Amino acid sequence: MDDNRSLHIDTKSLEKLTKDLAVFPDELNKAMISSIKSGVSLSLKKTITKYYALNPQKLARTYKIRNMTEQTNGEYKLIYEISGKKLTPTHFNVSPLTQGTAQPLIEIIKGRTVRASKRMGADGKMKTPFVMSTGATSSGKEHFNVFRGTGKYGEKKLRAIKRKDGTISVFTARVEKLKPYRTVSVPQMLFHKNVRDEVSENILAQLEKNFEKRANSRIEKRLMG
Numbered sequence: 001m002d003d004n005r006s007l008h009i010d011t012k013s014l015e016k017l018t019k020d021l022a023v024f025p026d027e028l029n030k031a032m033i034s035s036i037k038s039g040v041s042l043s044l045k046k047t048i049t050k051y052y053a054l055n056p057q058k059l060a061r062t063y064k065i066r067n068m069t070e071q072t073n074g075e076y077k078l079i080y081e082i083s084g085k086k087l088t089p090t091h092f093n094v095s096p097l098t099q100g101t102a103q104p105l106i107e108i109i110k111g112r113t114v115r116a117s118k119r120m121g122a123d124g125k126m127k128t129p130f131v132m133s134t135g136a137t138s139s140g141k142e143h144f145n146v147f148r149g150t151g152k153y154g155e156k157k158l159r160a161i162k163r164k165d166g167t168i169s170v171f172t173a174r175v176e177k178l179k180p181y182r183t184v185s186v187p188q189m190l191f192h193k194n195v196r197d198e199v200s201e202n203i204l205a206q207l208e209k210n211f212e213k214r215a216n217s218r219i220e221k222r223l224m225g
Helices: 012-016 018-023 025-050 186-190 196-224
Strands: 003-008 064-072 075-084 093-095 105-107 113-115 130-133 144-162 168-180
Touching (some): 025 186
Antiparallel strands (some): 003 075, 064 075
16 A cells, blocks of 8 residues: 655745646646655655665655645645555665565664564464565575564465376465565655754755746647647
8 A cells, every 4th residue: 555645835936827827727737746746855865864874776666746726715736645555664874685584673763773573464463574585586586584473364275196196186285475675665764853954954955946847848849739
């Protein structure tokens, strides 16, 4: 499940282009999202890494930004929501990252290394996290990550034997389903009380710097067809 946090945007640049919003909503929305992404990217590299042992280069497709409107006292406000799933340990520092290691050490908050904690499964039992191969082979992907049991079970086909009378016997085993071990999400880090003011300043600064320029560029391209 995604973690969602909302941004209430109120900038001079947006006010200047309010009339254009009705005529070019797609262009202005894309320019806004692009500008917010610039602010988020800057925050993840410069602000969040002061507190979190985060690798910003591994954050592709870990969060998304979408817009919505909110009505308050008869007035509509434009809101942009940042959402994203909780990250796996390999987005931070984890050691040792070797097959079968139980409760590996994870550094999420800078300077604070702890063992991956056990989590409750759907069957009511505590599940020990462990390192396992992801099955990936390409150089651009993680070959190992941390997983845990879910407490939910299924059947795995082991083998099938054809008997002399033509019937086939299938042998199965009951196995527990696994899922990646999750930590914190990008929205959680961005809106943490220690950094949210600086993050908001970064995003607003990028909006003031980029929004009008990017909006005009997109509108010009639209008009030129």
